[in-house]
Each structure stands twice: as C-alpha cells, then as structure tokens.
Amino acid sequence: MSTKSKQIYNTKKYHKVRQLYEEGLKRVAQLQGKELELPDGVAKIDDLDTLDAKARLRQVVDGIIAQIMLTGRPVLEVPNRSASNIIWDENNDMLLMGENTTSKSLLSLSSALDVTRLVRVMEIVNDLLEQNLHTTKRDLFYTDVNLFKEQKNSDGLIEDLATVIRATRNSTHIIASAMGNCVGRLRIRDGNDILDLSRMGSQGWQVNPALDSVEILETDAEFVLVVEKNAAMVRLAEARFWERFPCIIMAGRGQGDMASRMFLRRLSxxxxxxxxxxxxxxxxxxxxxxxxxxxxxxxxxxxxxxTPDLHMLGVLAKDLDEYNIPKEVRIPFTAQDAKRAKELLNEDFIKANKKWEMDLKLMLKNKQKAEIQAFTTKGFKFLVDEYLPRKLETGDWI
Known part of the structure; x- marks a missing residue:
C-alpha cells in the first residue's frame, strides 16, 4: 500500500499513539494461537462454519425427538438472556452471558405459540444452511408473517436459537441489514472482489453483514478511528484523513450494528x-x-x-470548555439524559475507570451536552485540522 501517510505522520509527535500500536503488536504476538480464557459460570459460544452449525441444529432436534420417544414430554432448555444472567468479566473487561437456562415445555398450552414459532425459525435456518445462503432478519419475518405477527417476535427467537445451539447469530446465516461504513488504509476481499478502501469515495465500503465472505488482506494503518455519525466520517473522508494519519475510519451510525462491531473486533x-x-x-x-x-x-x-481496548477520544464533557464551544450550541440535559448518566455511573466497569466516571459526573453536574457537529462553530476544518490531531498528540482520551 502507499506510504504517503507515513511520510506525513510524525511518530515522535504522536508517540502516544505509536506506543499503543507497538503494545498492540506485542500483545498479538503473545496471544498467537491462544484462545480467549473465559471465567467459570459463563456460556461458551462458538462461531461455527456451515457444516458445524447444521450439526448443532440437528443435535438439538434429535434431542427433542429422543425426549418425545422416551417420555412424551419434550423440554427445550433456552439460555436466559435477561439482565440477571449477565456477568461482567473483569479480567477480559466484557459482558458475558451466564449458564442459567429457562425450560420450555414443547407440549404446554402456555408456550405452544412460542414453540411453534421457534420450530419454524429452526426450519428456515436449516434451509439456509443446506443451501449455504444468507437472509436478513426482516426477510425471515416475512417468510411467515401471519405466524410471527410482529418482527420483534421473530427477532427474539433468532437470538434464542443461536444461544440454544451455542453459536453466534451469524452462524445461523441470519444477518442484519448493512449499516456501517469503512474507509482508509485497508485492502480486503469481499466475496470475489478485492477492494482498496482508500479509493472508495466519501462513503467508503459498506460493511458486509455476511462477514464469513470477507477477508482482510493488507493494511499499514496504525490505528482505527470509529465515529458515531456518518456526517463526521464524510468530513474525514473528504479531507482524506488517512493520508495524514495512517488509519482506518469506521462509522457505526449510533451504537454500531453487529457486523460493524464484529469487523472492528477483527481489526483490533x-x-x-x-x-x-x-x-x-x-x-x-x-x-x-x-x-x-x-x-x-x-x-x-x-x-x-x-473491543475492550477501545479508547474514547471524544467528545468528552471537559472538551466543551477546553475548546471554548459556544453556549449557543450546547444542549440542556433532559430527564432521560440524567437517568442514563446515573445508570451508567452505577455500572461496575464505569466505577473501575476513574477518568470515565469523572467525565460522566462532570456532564451530570453541568447538565449540558453537545454533538460532534458543535465544532463547526469554530470552522468546518476545525475537527480535522485541530481537534483530532491535538487529541492524538496529547493522548487526551479515556
């Protein structure tokens, strides 16, 4: 790949970013060939290929048939995805599902509709795996709209089935609609096409939800920058930010869809x-x-x-005063904002990160918020030419 950005990128000036990059490479070397060690008491989930996913699904069906033959009262154990069964793995710094399950009787009148819907989802997934095809959650809903009634019903059952066979949802070949975008110093193979994401225009490559057909070929990037809003990505792409800083830019459009987060995990x-x-x-x-x-x-x-090692670069609550963001573009807190801030402050992983905790408390104290676009009051180029370079140079992140 081109080394133009490496000639502009001053590794001494931005030594804190370079340090993280070098530490990351060492960590990858140390973990080579090692699996993620999960604590006791959490459900082990696998990312399965088509053959293994079919085998898991048939194993569940065979188990149900065996129960019918033996007792006539088949029961399906469905992992509990409620908050009471969520565990914060402090060592790996991630939220995980525990091993608690809920028993669903397949012959109970109270669960007859749920079970019928679940079996229908199993049938659809089996057909997809047999033909090695993918479909979206929306398409699955419309395969039997009179049975599912609302898409939220089929969506929940897709996730139930994935946990029952102890697999990622992508293993079932049911994917979400594409939402995230990626641009910058990266070459990939998407199906039969080889793509250079530094030459994909201001919108970049739309992250393919069928990630089993995506292969990372080459990158000389030294970091990834994820932005909440597509407008910020367009601004960065127009400035060809990756030619000044060796990076890959992603836009998740909010909290990020599954495909974007899985692809980001690969990059990290x-x-x-x-x-x-x-x-x-x-x-x-x-x-x-x-x-x-x-x-x-x-x-x-x-x-x-x-991606536990992710750093929140901004916009931090303290940045509003440090960068003299005008009062006119600061937005008053709502009751819902205050409620969410207090809920976050009660989370163990926030309490364990003092800089993050302090930033949320400052936000709650000032009762103000601001969008990324507030920086345009200081000029359309301020975000790209001043704010981000300064942040990366000083290491001012959480």
Whole structure:
C-alpha cells in the first residue's frame, strides 16, 4: 500500500499513539494461537462454519425427538438472556452471558405459540444452511408473517436459537441489514472482489453483514478511528484523513450494528489501537460501553464483538470548555439524559475507570451536552485540522 501517510505522520509527535500500536503488536504476538480464557459460570459460544452449525441444529432436534420417544414430554432448555444472567468479566473487561437456562415445555398450552414459532425459525435456518445462503432478519419475518405477527417476535427467537445451539447469530446465516461504513488504509476481499478502501469515495465500503465472505488482506494503518455519525466520517473522508494519519475510519451510525462491531473486533485483534469519537452526551458513553464490553441483549456474542481496548477520544464533557464551544450550541440535559448518566455511573466497569466516571459526573453536574457537529462553530476544518490531531498528540482520551 502507499506510504504517503507515513511520510506525513510524525511518530515522535504522536508517540502516544505509536506506543499503543507497538503494545498492540506485542500483545498479538503473545496471544498467537491462544484462545480467549473465559471465567467459570459463563456460556461458551462458538462461531461455527456451515457444516458445524447444521450439526448443532440437528443435535438439538434429535434431542427433542429422543425426549418425545422416551417420555412424551419434550423440554427445550433456552439460555436466559435477561439482565440477571449477565456477568461482567473483569479480567477480559466484557459482558458475558451466564449458564442459567429457562425450560420450555414443547407440549404446554402456555408456550405452544412460542414453540411453534421457534420450530419454524429452526426450519428456515436449516434451509439456509443446506443451501449455504444468507437472509436478513426482516426477510425471515416475512417468510411467515401471519405466524410471527410482529418482527420483534421473530427477532427474539433468532437470538434464542443461536444461544440454544451455542453459536453466534451469524452462524445461523441470519444477518442484519448493512449499516456501517469503512474507509482508509485497508485492502480486503469481499466475496470475489478485492477492494482498496482508500479509493472508495466519501462513503467508503459498506460493511458486509455476511462477514464469513470477507477477508482482510493488507493494511499499514496504525490505528482505527470509529465515529458515531456518518456526517463526521464524510468530513474525514473528504479531507482524506488517512493520508495524514495512517488509519482506518469506521462509522457505526449510533451504537454500531453487529457486523460493524464484529469487523472492528477483527481489526483490533490485529493489534490496531481503536479510538472512538461520539457526541458529548450520556448516549455517547453508552455507545462506547457497547463497543468496549458488548451489549446486555447480545452478551453471548461479546467474545466476537467487544473491543475492550477501545479508547474514547471524544467528545468528552471537559472538551466543551477546553475548546471554548459556544453556549449557543450546547444542549440542556433532559430527564432521560440524567437517568442514563446515573445508570451508567452505577455500572461496575464505569466505577473501575476513574477518568470515565469523572467525565460522566462532570456532564451530570453541568447538565449540558453537545454533538460532534458543535465544532463547526469554530470552522468546518476545525475537527480535522485541530481537534483530532491535538487529541492524538496529547493522548487526551479515556
């Protein structure tokens, strides 16, 4: 790949970023060939290929048939995905699903509809695996809209089935619609196409939810910058930020869809430091927590989606005064903002990160928030030419 950015990027000036990069490479070398060590009491989930996913699914079906033959009262053990079964693994710094399950009787009148819907999802997944095809959650819903009634019903059953066969949702070949974008110093193979993401325009490559068909070929980036909003990514892409700093830029459009978080996890496992740019509000901190530790709803997928080493570059609450953001573009806190901030401050992983805890407390004290776009009051180029370079130079991140 081109080394143009390496000639501009001053590793002495930005030595704190370079230090993280070198530490990341050493960590990758040390962990080569080693599996992630999970604590006792958590469910072990695998990212399966098509053949193994089919085998797991048939194993579950065979178990149900065996129960029918032996007792006539088949029961399916479905892992409990409620908050009471979520564990914070402090060592790996991620949220994980525990081993508690809920028993669902397949012959109970109270669960007859749920079971019928689940069996229908099993049938669809089996067909997808047999034909080696992928479908979206929306498409699955429309295969039997009269049975599922609402998409939230089929969505929940997709996740139930994934946990029952102890696999990632992608292993079932059911994917979410593409949302995230990626641009910068990276070459990939997407299906039969080889793509240079530094030549993909201002929108970049749309992260393919069928990540089993995506292969990372080459990068000379030294960090990844994830931005909350696509508008910020367009601004960075127009400035060709990766030619000034050796980086890959991703836009998750909010907290990031599954495919974006899984792809980011892949990049971080290569040793690349990851920085996050979000709005200066409690939701921005929540987005950071999802990228870092995974979400509670999808805690069983955290080993494949969480990026614990991610650093929140901004926008921090203290930045509003440090960069003299005008009062006119600062937004008053709502009751919902205060509620979310207090909920985050009660989380153990926030309490363990004093800089993060202090930033949330300052936000709550000032009762103000601001969007990334607030920097445009200081000029359209301020974000790219002043704010981000200064942040990266001084190491001012959480």
């Amino acid at each position: 496992k290569m040793g690349l430091p990851v920085f996050l740019l979000v709005d200066a509000d409690p939701y921005g901190s929540y987005i950071a927590s999802v990228y870092m530790r995974g979400s509670k709803r999808l805690s069983y997928e955290s080993p494949f989606m969480a």
